[in-house]
Amino acid sequence: MRPASTMRRYRRRTYINRFMLVLTVGSTGVALIPLVLILAYVFQQGIGAWDVQFFTESFRPVALGEDTVQTGGVLHAIVGTFIIVGVALLMAMPIGVMAGIYLAEYPANRSSTIIRFCTDVLTAMPSIVVGVTAYILIVQQTQRFSALAGSVALVVLMVPIITRTTEEMLRLVPDSSREAAIALGAPKWWTTLTVVIPMAFSGIVTGILLALARAAGETAPLLVTVLGNNNLAYNIFGPMQALPLLAYRYTEQPFAEMNEQAWGAALLLVIIVLITNISVWLATRRRQAG
Amino acid sequence: MALTDPFARSRGLRLRQRLQHGDLIFWLVALGFALLVVALLLIIVAVTWDGSREARETFGIVGFITSTDWNPVTGEFGALPAIYGTVVSSMIALVLAAPPAIMIGVFLSDLCPARLRAPLSLMVELLAAIPSVVYGMWGVFVLIPFYRTFIASPISNAVGDQIPIFEGPVAVGRGLLVAGIILAIMILPTIAAVSRDVLTVVPTHQKEAMLALGATRWEVIRHAQLPYARAGIVGGMMLGLGRALGETMAALMVIGNMPRIETSLFQPATTAAAQIASQLPTTESDLHASSLILMALVLFLITLAANSIARLLVWNVSRSSGGR
Numbered sequence A: 001m002r003p004a005s006t007m008r009r010y011r012r013r014t015y016i017n018r019f020m021l022v023l024t025v026g027s028t029g030v031a032l033i034p035l036v037l038i039l040a041y042v043f044q045q046g047i048g049a050w051d052v053q054f055f056t057e058s059f060r061p062v063a064l065g066e067d068t069v070q071t072g073g074v075l076h077a078i079v080g081t082f083i084i085v086g087v088a089l090l091m092a093m094p095i096g097v098m099a100g101i102y103l104a105e106y107p108a109n110r111s112s113t114i115i116r117f118c119t120d121v122l123t124a125m126p127s128i129v130v131g132v133t134a135y136i137l138i139v140q141q142t143q144r145f146s147a148l149a150g151s152v153a154l155v156v157l158m159v160p161i162i163t164r165t166t167e168e169m170l171r172l173v174p175d176s177s178r179e180a181a182i183a184l185g186a187p188k189w190w191t192t193l194t195v196v197i198p199m200a201f202s203g204i205v206t207g208i209l210l211a212l213a214r215a216a217g218e219t220a221p222l223l224v225t226v227l228g229n230n231n232l233a234y235n236i237f238g239p240m241q242a243l244p245l246l247a248y249r250y251t252e253q254p255f256a257e258m259n260e261q262a263w264g265a266a267l268l269l270v271i272i273v274l275i276t277n278i279s280v281w282l283a284t285r286r287r288q289a290g
Numbered sequence B: 001m002a003l004t005d006p007f008a009r010s011r012g013l014r015l016r017q018r019l020q021h022g023d024l025i026f027w028l029v030a031l032g033f034a035l036l037v038v039a040l041l042l043i044i045v046a047v048t049w050d051g052s053r054e055a056r057e058t059f060g061i062v063g064f065i066t067s068t069d070w071n072p073v074t075g076e077f078g079a080l081p082a083i084y085g086t087v088v089s090s091m092i093a094l095v096l097a098a099p100p101a102i103m104i105g106v107f108l109s110d111l112c113p114a115r116l117r118a119p120l121s122l123m124v125e126l127l128a129a130i131p132s133v134v135y136g137m138w139g140v141f142v143l144i145p146f147y148r149t150f151i152a153s154p155i156s157n158a159v160g161d162q163i164p165i166f167e168g169p170v171a172v173g174r175g176l177l178v179a180g181i182i183l184a185i186m187i188l189p190t191i192a193a194v195s196r197d198v199l200t201v202v203p204t205h206q207k208e209a210m211l212a213l214g215a216t217r218w219e220v221i222r223h224a225q226l227p228y229a230r231a232g233i234v235g236g237m238m239l240g241l242g243r244a245l246g247e248t249m250a251a252l253m254v255i256g257n258m259p260r261i262e263t264s265l266f267q268p269a270t271t272a273a274a275q276i277a278s279q280l281p282t283t284e285s286d287l288h289a290s291s292l293i294l295m296a297l298v299l300f301l302i303t304l305a306a307n308s309i310a311r312l313l314v315w316n317v318s319r320s321s322g323g324r
Helices: A004-049 A052-056 A075-105 A110-124 A127-142 A147-171 A175-183 A188-199 A201-217 A243-251 A256-289 B011-018 B020-051 B053-059 B061-066 B080-111 B114-129 B132-159 B176-200 B204-212 B217-228 B230-246 B249-254 B272-282 B286-323
Strands: none
Touching (some): A004 A256, A004 B114, A052 A075, A075 A110, A075 A243, A110 A147, A110 B020, A127 A147, A127 B272, A147 A201, A175 A188, A188 A201, A243 B249, B020 B286, B053 B061, B053 B286, B061 B080, B080 B217, B080 B272, B080 B286, B132 B176, B132 B249, B176 B230, B230 B286, B272 B286
């Protein structure tokens, strides 16, 4: 027979245990509430803005009074995002992939430590600081807001993501494959290009997709470089519209139609991000399982 | 027999051997691109330093970050209100986000059924991937009306007269506290993910020793795992803090954008990033632009400090666990 005090203490410990375990489950649930709320709200509000006009027309001035039906669409922002992010990707891809190759395929030395440190600092850098730099370098020099300045800012945000993923993916390639190629007489660079990179190709594409999704949703650097434009523009040396910029500007407007279009643009961005992240997650999961 | 000497080398071959069959060229190209990453960072520092020269010469760095005046019309620029707003809103975010985030880390690393672990981790990561402008919009249209009616107004009416940080009037609701709440939702996944990772690497024998002594599951977590992972969790919190400090859009849309220092958390304020983003496209003078650039430099240094501490702490945990 155990003394009653021991039993009491045991019971208390059991209660505390149960309480804290429920608390961990509860806080996980509570944290997921905003995610569900935000996604549900974006879908509910955004889908109402989606019609044919939304994807095929540019901005139309909102008429005050009765006839506020014709509100145009966001084609100019879709085209702008496509151009700005596309130009950024063309610049970021070679830098990111080659830096990843350097970090993964060549022996670690002081230079790789410095490069890795700089990648970390760039990853954590506030995006507005990058925007300010592009503003000084391009907007102040040319005296004009331009899509190119926005692309340059996005490059800085994309490069560290691509570098990090490329390095990790190249490290997953077994050394025996490299040794087999070298034993057949291939120089190291040929081995890298024809054996290692093809084996890690899907992983490298993953990193590029993640960088693309991050860049597409980035607003702050575009605010001080691309500025925004109500017309369909193709000139990368002039101001342009982009989806996140449009979402921000239309939110600040007092017109309900523009707010609705802001949600439509937000829904487009969220869908891009969800598709990218979930497909990347599925791809990496299959690799780990297989 | 007049066979040619197989070991005689042509000029082309000699050159290729000197270049190690192209390896040297490829190495140089890769190194060149890798050094471009370093160059990007150096360019950012150099350009913002150079661009802020006018503001530094006019106010001095110490004068700039201790002055509370921000008036583009009279040419008075002081960063203290923006720095105050940045630090206070980020601290609110950290206080609100850290406890649930650590609990999520505990749940995902230990208690979660294996089948649920991957989907739940994905959902936490998605929370981090949603563009910040969407958080800002949700804050403007959903959170602020709710917050004003059910949180800010009741608190301010009940205790606003006694406690100065809850003083009214609440007005539209934009202010430090609601910015802190939005930032908390945004940094929660960062802290949760790092906590999960550092808790996962706690050696099994630490847990088994506690279990063998008859500890309950919570006691194992509380006395064996959390102390072991403490440095790493603090590192995750610093990473989250760094993210909150540099966040622009969500703060810009809900904080009210007033360069003032008020005791009440319900009053509008501003953050460094929000002030730069809203004013840089339409500056009044060169000094105005230069002051905003100097503010960007200060913001960069603050986030760099937070992130350096974070990296050191997380790195120490993963290194020490690797050595065992």
